[in-house]
Amino acid sequence: xxxxxxxxxxxxxxxxxxxxxxxxxxxxxxxxxxxxxxxxxxxxxxxxxxxxxxxxxxxxxxxxxxxxxxxxxxxxxxxxxxxxxxxxxxxxxxxxxxxxxxxxxxxxxxxxxxxxxxxxxxxxxxxxxxxxxxxxxxxxxxxxxxxxxxxxxxxxxxxxxxxxxxxxxxxxxxxxxxxxxxxxxxxxxxxxxxxxxxxxxxxxxxxxxxxxxxxxxxxxxxxxxxxxxxxxxxxxxxxxxxxxxxxx
Amino acid sequence: xxxxxxxxxxxxxxxxxxxxxxxxxxxxxxxxxxxxxxxxxxxxxxxxxxxxxxxxxxxxxxxxxxxxxxxxxxxxxxxxxxxxxxxxxxxxxxxxxxxxxxxxxxxxxxxxxxxxxxxxxxxxxxxxxxxxxxxxxxxxxxxxxxxxxxxxxxxxxxxxxxxxxxxxxxxxxxxxxxxxxxxxxxxxxxxxxxxxxxxxxxxxxxxxxxxxxxxxxxxxxxxxxxxxxxxxxxxxxxxxxxxxxxxxxxxxxxxxx
Ligand SMILES: Nc1ncnc2c1ncn2[C@@H]1O[C@H](COP(=O)(O)OP(=O)(O)OP(=O)(O)O)[C@@H](O)[C@H]1O
Ligand SMILES: [Mg+2]
Numbered sequence: 001x002x003x004x005x006x007x008x009x010x011x012x013x014x015x016x017x018x019x020x021x022x023x024x025x026x027x028x029x030x031x032x033x034x035x036x037x038x039x040x041x042x043x044x045x046x047x048x049x050x051x052x053x054x055x056x057x058x059x060x061x062x063x064x065x066x067x068x069x070x071x072x073x074x075x076x077x078x079x080x081x082x083x084x085x086x087x088x089x090x091x092x093x094x095x096x097x098x099x100x101x102x103x104x105x106x107x108x109x110x111x112x113x114x115x116x117x118x119x120x121x122x123x124x125x126x127x128x129x130x131x132x133x134x135x136x137x138x139x140x141x142x143x144x145x146x147x148x149x150x151x152x153x154x155x156x157x158x159x160x161x162x163x164x165x166x167x168x169x170x171x172x173x174x175x176x177x178x179x180x181x182x183x184x185x186x187x188x189x190x191x192x193x194x195x196x197x198x199x200x201x202x203x204x205x206x207x208x209x210x211x212x213x214x215x216x217x218x219x220x221x222x223x224x225x226x227x228x229x230x231x232x233x234x235x236x237x238x239x240x241x242x243x244x245x246x247x248x
Numbered sequence: 249x250x251x252x253x254x255x256x257x258x259x260x261x262x263x264x265x266x267x268x269x270x271x272x273x274x275x276x277x278x279x280x281x282x283x284x285x286x287x288x289x290x291x292x293x294x295x296x297x298x299x300x301x302x303x304x305x306x307x308x309x310x311x312x313x314x315x316x317x318x319x320x321x322x323x324x325x326x327x328x329x330x331x332x333x334x335x336x337x338x339x340x341x342x343x344x345x346x347x348x349x350x351x352x353x354x355x356x357x358x359x360x361x362x363x364x365x366x367x368x369x370x371x372x373x374x375x376x377x378x379x380x381x382x383x384x385x386x387x388x389x390x391x392x393x394x395x396x397x398x399x400x401x402x403x404x405x406x407x408x409x410x411x412x413x414x415x416x417x418x419x420x421x422x423x424x425x426x427x428x429x430x431x432x433x434x435x436x437x438x439x440x441x442x443x444x445x446x447x448x449x450x451x452x453x454x455x456x457x458x459x460x461x462x463x464x465x466x467x468x469x470x471x472x473x474x475x476x477x478x479x480x481x482x483x484x485x486x487x488x489x490x491x492x493x494x495x496x497x498x499x500x501x502x503x504x505x
Binding site for chain 1: 284286369372373377378379380381382383
């Protein structure tokens with residue numbers, strides 16, 4: 001279980017998170033929605049310690065995330081970055097197998113490569129891309145390689161930052177199914193950021209909406225259509241009219 | 249228009265920067281002696297920092313050695329002391345110009361390349377990705393580069409010394425009428441081991457400076473293409489200034505007495 005209590009983060013005078021309280025049950029899939037620039041990516045990065053929060057408490061499985069052995073802590077996570085963040089000096093399969101080629105999870109090269117190719121297959125990519133370099137791939141392909149890298153070592157907790165942006169509808173469906181599978185079959189805990197409402201319905205057990213630096217609404221996915229929060233309603237219907245300002 | 253305030257702020261800013269860089273260098277050292285060590289990254293760095301810098305350093309030394317011979321001949325002629333050309337060229341090359349010019353050329357080439365590469369990695373979240381993949385960016389990116397530069401720049405300096413002396417020899421024998429055999433004996437006879445050794449030590453220090461500046465500015469790059477550009481410029485400028493400053497200090501330590 002991941003638990004955030006009164007998390008705050010500002011960049012200079014810009015207050016991004018202003019007291020986020022959220023708990024993510026183990027083995028469930030939570031989707032975070034919210035307007036562009038509301039701090040969704042910052043929220044995930046704070047949990048991983050890539051961004052240092054100004055205030056608040058983060059616990060993972062009951063332990064303080066900022067204390068203790070960083071390596072052991074990070075070993076249970078997989079993260080897909082919004083911009084894929086592939087290492088451009090390494091080939092596609094070496095990117096996917098990065099964790100399997102060094103450190104505590106190190107295994108023989110052939111085995112690591114086989115796992116990489118299997119994971120690439122799961123994100124809808126053939127073995128022919130394994131030896132290409134990230135610069136030779138399209139944006140959507142890079143995203144999928146990033147996804148394969150995030151799940152390569154079968155982590156217990158996986159963060160997906162906009163996994164389906166830049167993908168065609170069919171591929172987006174494949175990725176949604178994959179995320180769902182990872183949660184239901186492997187029992188992983190997932191936190192996904194997305195702007196795509198069909199992804200939300202396909203992936204989520206629970207939905208949390210971030211607005212103005214706080215969790216505006218949080219609940220099971222089945223209740224998003226009947227909820228009476230005007231902010232949430234405006235967001236899921238994509239209406240320009242409502243309490244969320246659009247500045248035009 | 250508060251002059252004093254401006255001066256104070258800038259001084260404090262500079263001191264803070266020096267402190268951060270010193271801490272960065274200390275951290276690099278501490279990661280160097282703790283496993284894991286990424287051999288592959290280190291070998292890559294040896295090639296890109298050492299091997300690929302050879303042409304630049306070699307050419308610089310060749311022309312510098314030649315020009316030095318001409319100048320010393322012209323200067324020596326005023327005291328009827330043209331015969332000192334071989335030994336002064338050799339001493340000037342191995343003590344000062346080999347390490348300093350080699351270091352500066354490597355600063356231009358390597359500090360810039362490292363800062364641009366790491367800066368881009370920072371901006372595209374690749375450094376964050378490294379962390380989430382349980383790989384310490386200092387160990388994976390900084391340590392191999394700093395170690396490779398510290399070890400290869402002295403070798404580059406040694407090669408540069410030899411080529412520079414050869415440049416002086418070429419000019420001396422073809423343009424200034426020196427006897428080849430006499431030129432060589434003069435070079436060898438008046439050169440002491442510490443002349444060469446001190447230059448190599450300087451080379452190691454300069455190599456450390458170059459890679460540390462490249463890594464520091466790259467890893468702390470601002471956001472966007474502009475951030476990377478600024479990081480690259482800062483890396484080259486700070487590496488060059490630090491090389492010249494530390495060269496003075498080292499020369500003072502080694503030879504004043
Ligand atoms: N390293 C940083 N330095 C300064 N400001 C930052 C930094 N990272 C994020 N921000 C700011 O924090 C705010 C939230 O950024 P974040 O990337 O979390 O948005 P987001 O909700 O993920 O948006 P999107 O849906 O567009 O990806 C933005 O206004 C951004 O400018
Ligand atoms: Mg984002």
